[in-house]
Structures are given as C-alpha cells and as structure tokens.
Amino acid sequence: MFAVDLITFSAILLFGITLFAGIVRWYYDRRERLLHDHRRYQTVFYCIRCGKIYSRPRQREVSACPHCGFENTRMKF
Ligand SMILES: [Zn+2]
Secondary structure, three states: OOOOHHHHHHHHHHHHHHHHHHHHHHHHHHHHHHHHHHHHEEEEEEEOOOOOOOEEEEOOOOEEEOOOOEEEOOOOO
C-alpha cells in the first residue's frame, strides 16, 4: 500500500484547501464583476438648463437631459 507520512499529508491537504479557496474567490470576484459592472459604470450629468442631476449607464461624454432634452457634458470630479 502507498504510505504517506503526516507532514506530507498535511502539506497536500493545506495546498488543496488553498487552491480550492483561490478558485472559489476567483469565481465569485468574476461573478460580482459581471453582475455589477453595468451599475458601477454610470456617468453623472448636471443639466445646466433645468438644474436636474441625472445619470446614464456606461461611460459617455454627452447625454440629453431626460426632463428638457438639453445636451449636457458629464460631470468631472
Ligand atoms: Zn434639463
């Protein structure tokens, strides 16, 4: 039979657990990014005509105001 001492067994077990935790973390990081990217990347605009603040998904430089239709450039922080 194949004999393994305690140190080798512990090292293999520890390596396996670390690898498993790494894979789980990678999976959930990726899942989180895919699910929330569209919410995170919003561009904020301030309408200089009617004074309303609104946001649009994704990165863009110019967007029309939903209240009055005026084309505003994005806010820079
Ligand atoms: Zn407006």
